[in-house]
Amino acid sequence: MPPYLSVIIPAFNEEARIVHTLEEVVAHLSKQAYGWEVVVVDDGSSDGTLGVVTEWAACCENVRIEAMPHVGKGWAVRHGMLSSTGERRFMCDADLSMPIGQVDAFLQKMSEGYDVVVGSREVSGARRFGEPALRHLMGRAFNYLVRSLVLRKFQDTQCGAKCFRSEAAESLFRHQRIRGFGFDAEILFLARKEHMRLVEVPIDWYHDPDSRVRPLIDSFLMLRDMILVRWNHIAGRYRTTRPLRRAETEPEPIEGVVAVVVPTFNEAENVSELVERVLSLDIPESRIIIVDDNSPDGTAEVIRRLADRHHGRIELVSRPRKMGLGTAYEEGFSRALAGGADYVVQTDADLSHEPEEIPELIRTLERVDVAVGSRYAPGGRVGDGWPLRRRLLSSVGNRGMRLAAGIEVRDATTGFKAFRAEALRAIDLTRLRCRGFGFQAEVAYACQRLGLRVAEHPIEFNDRTRGQSKMSLGIVIEALVRLALLRFRR
Ligand SMILES: Nc1nc2c(ncn2[C@@H]2O[C@H](COP(=O)(O)OP(=O)(O)OP(=O)(O)O)[C@@H](O)[C@H]2O)c(=O)[nH]1
Ligand SMILES: [Mg+2]
Structure with missing residues (x-):
């Protein structure tokens, strides 16, 4: 039986924080009535992340680690989304900038029939803690660019917390091409193109001074990614052939070896x-x-x-x-x-x-x-x-x-x-x-x-x-x- 919820945590050189994150996540999920799994995707870390998580996961059967060569956050999330099995697939950052308890609000929205629920630090009701003003300004400037290039009406595309219905995750992430930080915007772009039901939910966000995001370089790279998304779209690279929803009548399983x-x-x-x-x-x-x-x-x-x-x-x-x-x-x-x-x-x-x-x-x-x-x-x-x-x-x-x-x-x-x-x-x-x-x-x-x-x-x-x-x-x-x-x- 697939679990109800898969939590996907991409990790790159997170040796120092990941154990605390796993403790918080598992503590919260253990209190829930539904089945769950946690998938940490190690993005080819050069520190001890892989070892630390492997050791930790050995004691908790619902937690596992996927080891990948270092490619980028987008690719790690993609791998987690496609190798997990939950009916709901939730991605969050390894630093838990958004405390895990708020996942309940995402699941609530999903039960209202949404395909994709996007954590937002900008919609009304959201709160930010400890973020330097300059940093915030840069984030907004980038968001403005994203909005004008690919995603109108979205307040915040880059928040690490997003939740997907399994069919949505499988169809979207399979068509993902962007491997780095710009993948969020690409996924949302595809979701909109496929006429999925999307919604933003307000969250509490705690800025981590040790964040892996490099404001200038990463904003620049993301801009490049946004142009790529547009280009891929024009070049017809996102043409999908797979139906989003599974067929009503499942065919018989294959017999024989x-x-x-x-x-x-x-x-x-x-x-x-x-x-x-x-x-x-x-x-x-x-x-x-x-x-x-x-x-x-x-x-x-x-x-x-x-x-x-x-x-x-x-x-x-x-x-x-x-x-x-x-x-x-x-x-x-x-x-x-x-x-x-x-x-x-x-x-x-x-x-x-x-x-x-x-x-x-x-x-x-x-x-x-x-x-x-x-x-x-x-x-x-x-x-x-x-x-x-x-x-x-x-x-x-x-x-x-x-x-x-x-x-x-x-x-x-x-x-x-x-x-x-x-x-x-x-x-x-x-x-x-x-x-x-x-x-x-x-x-x-x-x-x-x-x-x-x-x-x-x-x-x-x-x-x-x-x-x-x-x-x-x-x-x-x-x-x-x-x-x-x-x-x-x-
Ligand atoms: N074991 C083994 N596998 C090989 C060898 N050469 C290619 N392959 C595998 O054969 C499969 C087909 O190779 P590809 O490089 O994808 O060749 P292709 O599909 O004809 O062309 P592209 O898709 O354009 O790369 C892949 O799974 C390769 O990893 C080989 O010498 N030995
Ligand atoms: Mg090939």
Whole structure:
């Protein structure tokens, strides 16, 4: 059962304050009749925050810590919002500038039907304590800019206390692009764009002299972020495809054992979200097999921590060096089959494919052997965020490979597929020649030659928002040559 309330606390170098904050928060929540959880997201602190919270959380089962590389407050909150499960998701600052007892007022508002409740230091009834006048003035000046650029009518966008209904949190934070302090305004902008019900509630605010906000630099960075929000909007990057409210009738859960195979190279910033999203799908018997090629960014370490938390549901295959995509799949697939999977899914770690589409891919397997998540099938699309160069590379590469090997499926290079176990066994993976990127197309070719039933399920593909792409023109050319040779030999 998911808890009623998740409290998300982003923390960057908060060793000195975080324990006191946790004590206050837990003391307040323990008195409530509802279920709750506290998620501290460590934003790659260089002090002892991670250690202190880990130790503290060991004694309190409702409190956990999520360790992230240092990216920014916005990214930490996003991670907390998407990896927590409460019906209400409340974010607050690690210094508790707003005493936690006031969360009740937020929840009260939510019960009146609001989707997003925003703590405000400016609306009538709010009080500020101990804030230097100059600081306040700068805050107001910034707010004026924000209002005129992106958010009319909001008195205070930057207060760290906000509460979201679960569906709102999931839809908003998934579309978030801003990683730093400007994310609040972006989220509110998106909420308004989606016609969510928003309200500001007055709060008591105690200024902390040790605040992490640097007035000048951060105001400047936020201004830049606001311009970015506007720009992203104009460029169509916030076009949403996901319905805000969940469907009235939930589809049946997936029966059978599902293994999701994910190759990773430098995906430390993406794997936790991927894992949480996959494991929260309505698939009772799912496992994730991650094949990591000794990523220098510490991906394996992140996975180990996840594996501890989700006991028995995550398997890490650590390889000594970058051995290529093809062999990574080969290894992941054989583990999946050896582990008794009925269905095997492959997906990239960079969240370009929505994990929420996995159940649909598997349902497609009721009538075929292989389901292909396809950008190029009718109804499929590539998100607007993909730069022209990558779009061209993908489209030309895809066409080229189809032509070279005579592949019928419209998206030959997609990394998002589902196989029935028997079908995957029928493809002798050890005989495939393409060790790198061409592997995807070679599998498509093999399916065709074996006469397997293949169906394309249209998907939206979005550019990765974190981490580096490993794709290049060289890789595409190499794959093309190999595929052409393959067909020629046959
Ligand atoms: N184990 C392993 N994984 C890899 C290797 N190269 C890429 N990957 C992973 O394969 C998946 C796809 O790689 P991407 O870099 O996203 O390539 P792409 O999706 O074709 O292109 P972009 O989305 O534009 O980056 C990701 O999960 C990568 O981390 C590799 O050599 N070994
Ligand atoms: Mg990718």
